[in-house]
Amino acid sequence: MTDITTLPDGEYTAVVDTVEDGLATVFFEQHGDEVGDAVLEASILPEDARHADAVLTVKITNGNLLDAEYDPDQSKERADKAQSRFDRLSKRPPSDKDT
Numbered sequence: 001m002t003d004i005t006t007l008p009d010g011e012y013t014a015v016v017d018t019v020e021d022g023l024a025t026v027f028f029e030q031h032g033d034e035v036g037d038a039v040l041e042a043s044i045l046p047e048d049a050r051h052a053d054a055v056l057t058v059k060i061t062n063g064n065l066l067d068a069e070y071d072p073d074q075s076k077e078r079a080d081k082a083q084s085r086f087d088r089l090s091k092r093p094p095s096d097k098d099t
Contacts, residue, residue: 004028004038005063014068015078016045016054024050028058046070053079 007028012035017025024042028035042050049056049070055078059067 004060007036007060009061012058012060014056014058016052018052019050
């Protein structure tokens with residue numbers, strides 16, 4: 001687990017993995033690549049983003065999360081893609097009897 005203080009200043013896409021006991025595990029992406037993760041106090045996130053799979057645009061400066069904006073549309077889109085991928089993978093391939 002990296003620490004938010006090791007991330008260079010900039011804008012990131014943040015994806016909440018889990019929220020437990022007031023702590024949020026968050027993965028940070030930049031230009032589509034995962035660049036780090038951290039455990040943060042959930043209270044620093046927008047209230048409507050304090051759940052698994054929430055997607056936010058965040059700004060980090062000097063190791064501090066200065067701005068966080070929840071993106072409900074992106075959150076739903078990612079959840080739908082993940083569900084679709086799971087559904088595809090969970091289907092059994094046709095057996096010899098089916099062909």
